[in-house]
Amino acid sequence: MSAAVRHLVLVLGDQLDEASSAFDGFDASQDVVWMAEVAEESTHVWSAQQRTTLFLSAMRHFAQNLQARGWPLRYRTLDTPDNRGSLAEELTLAINELRPQTLVLTAPGDWRVLQALRAVARASGVPLDLRDDRHFYSTVRDFTAHAQGRKQLRMEFWYREMRRRHGVLMEGNQPVGGQWNFDADNRAAFGKGGPPTLPAPTRFEPDGITQGVMALVRQRFASHPGQLDHFGWPVTRTQALQSLDAFVRERLPHFGQWQDAMWEGEVWLFHSHLSAALNLKLLNPREVVAAAEAAWRSGHAPLAAVEGFIRQILGWREYVRGIYWTQMPGYLDGNALDAQADLPAFFWTGDTEMACLRDALTQTLRHGYAHHIQRLMVTGLYTLLLGVKPQAVHAWYLAVYVDAVAWVELPNTLGMSQFADGGLMASKPYAASGQYIKRMGNHCQGCRFDPAQSTGAQACPYTTLYWDFLLHHQAMLAHNPRMVMALKHLDRLDGDQRAAIRQAAQAHRVDVGAAG
Template sequence: MADRRCRHLVLVLGDQLDAAGPALRDLDPTRDRVWMCEAVEESTHVPSHKARILLFLSAMRHFREALETAGVSVHYRALDAEADPSLAAGLAAAIRVLRPERLILTEPGEHRVLSALQGVAEASAVPLEIRPDAHFICSRTEFDRWAAGRKGLRLEHFYRHLRKREGILMEGPSDAAQPVGGQWNLDQENRKSFGRQGPGMVPEPIGFPSDVITRDLIAVIERRFPDAPGNLERFDWPVTAAQARAALADFIRNRLAAFGPWQDAMWTGEPYLYHARISAALNLKLLDPRTAIDAAISAFEANQAPLASVEGFVRQILGWREYVRGIYWREGPVYLESNALEAHRPLPNFYWTGKTDYACLEASIGQVLEYGYGHHIQRLMVTGLFVLLLGVAPREVHSWYLAMFVDAVEWVEAPNVIGMSQYADGGLLASKPYVATGQYINRMSNYCRHCRYDPKEAVGESACPFTTLYWDFLDRHRDRFANHPRTALQWRNLARLEPERLGAIRRQAEVLRGDLASGGNG
């Protein structure tokens, strides 16, 4: 169809692939156009994993195909057709051609994108209507009302608020409803390790072979981004709404029951274990969170999954996912510059290559390079823990996570990294820094069995870098945390170390940091 002036130009971003989304709800195919753009900048402003690039672009092209099949005109700028370098440039070009009366946009998931598109609209003198994102259960306005006047913005309080409001996993009369089973949080039942025997046979999650659209994009990405990290050999993520629903059904049927007890466990060669593998589909809006929550609750009501597994899954979506989105927008762009612990060291080079003799990091980073995926404990207590103990600049850590994971969208990734993983916001999100010695990794995985370092040792040639850096971290930050109610025990243990041993730990930590800064161990 030839370009012509349109009434509304509806902007659909790569993480807004919901046919029932707010921006599309009153679209008139006879007068309106949809704009989509594969901008080079979106794959390069952080050096994105090839699988992340492919997931976004393949899902976008499948969504375009679905819209056009439904009779919607789509003004689409493809990467292999000399796409504009940025979303802003792409939108400005479309406005010049289509001369729309109005731009319509669902709230983006990133400050940078929102600012860029607003700038184009203002410069072009075209009104921009931004609609609240109905994909989320809690609006930004409601989160701000909940947060107003609170001394701390704790997840548990927010989670209970939404459970009550939505009546999810609640029982009894509405004015006196209580959590099903009598407890709000069943985390204590969900922290098992596999022990020495391992997980045994784990049901393989459903995968989705590449079709013509995806195969064409693989060739484009290998040509346009040859030096991007990661590879595409394992790519089998859902790229359509139908595939996302199939992935959810597969998880509910085959892995939800075991998800709870072993959600924190890790095992070499098992990238997914009992995890859902639907976070990317949720974040691209291929799957509605209410659908996922309802499916899990239906499994519980049919006695197909225990309450602890279902509650743990629901808390990740209804609680954590909604909570970090509220934090991201409430705090604004300045949140990304948070650095409460004054960490300024560079990210070790092996985070981009996976080449290190630290077995847990080699396994976890190698898995990310291969699949574009790692589950929450690999992120928090392996890759995140190491750079927290080392003292890496939080902005560098944030950029790595945003680049390397297929489910990374800034609204969800930044609070998880800046707040939860790195404690860079000074305790706004997490009540304490999540720090541990290598003994935690040894307990929750088999990584240490394949490592030359001993998780019990902090000094000497066989000392585990996690354990050395853990005690050094406590020493460096004792003034901040020694009297903290949730960390006092750890710092009391530090006080029990003999001065000579603590001195040896300090020296070993300094040598380790110097070696890593000069490119060692990778």
């Protein structure tokens, strides 16, 4: 390693891309790569063991690749005896030892981390060269220009702009098939027979590096939630590419039709399970979108399925990143519904009688994963209706899901799920009764609660809380045209029915320890 360091190239745990902008112009004779595992990243929220293991294992595999290329690397493991425990302190130590002329960093995905690293650079008097993250189709500047003058930021308009700009699923300036989305052809329930025969999920046996990380996590974070017995996430680019190939070949043709369906005990269904690899930068979204589009053009997958999947990446993923970076730091404090309840303790254990919620929580704690409807319309719906403080909901989602990085998790939780931004993202609160869950899966069949009942011993808490939610927020929701029909149903309740619902909802809150 050269005594004089020109660039200290900082690589964070979700920037595992050898084509990253941080490596532009890298010279192994005078530059050094810096990576650090620090406890702070697992303790600023109570990070689940699956999530911490995935990040650390993927980082170590990436570091191994860099070393194989002969690139100078300063890598600090979590169990290094003098590990300082935070990125800021570890970076300060490296700067003091290596005396680089410049720090080079691809823009992080977390406002907190960016501010911490900028503060270190200022305090150390070393210039910070902050570069665009080319992993995305768009820049934050692109989204800022799109958002200019708009009171509401709807994904659909951004998605169409991105489709046109990048020529995805287009014929000239028009969308293939003559329409921008195919929701009418998608999002069906399985029916009484349940899902068809499912392909085995693409999982990977932990190698020596991953096993070492698992042992460290079990020892260091023994009190943290979740389990490691079922760990099988891709931790290398090779594995991530195998997962992409398997999804396109086996699941994509049925993705659109059943992307919103649920079934008790079925964890993986027809979803891609690629979001963690995308967010760690083991996959580039362009290659994922290209693979999906090629599947349609070859006749392997129907247009409705392919468009629905591409919209999640080219539309939604780019959109939530734009929301995050144009709205922070104030976005984190949003609480438009003034929700103040505590998060029930069973969210960390899965110990609840509500079958749909128990299934989603148990699956989450076991695998670090749940698909988007389980997140939005089971766990997220429950906390919305219960009135949990959105910052507590955010901290839980960030802690338990392996694909959770701040830029994607915060807008999805505070904006889409909890309506805490007052409608900047979502045109209405995603509020529903237990009847929605009954329609989209089979959980209600084995549950002691009846989604048709809002009061009484068999009342479904979702249904009780739904009507209570409408009652509590009626004045505010009356101005929302998408809530007109729901409020008309509310008007049919007489005074005694309203009082009984309020009483039942409060009793439930007390029962789960969430009375605010």
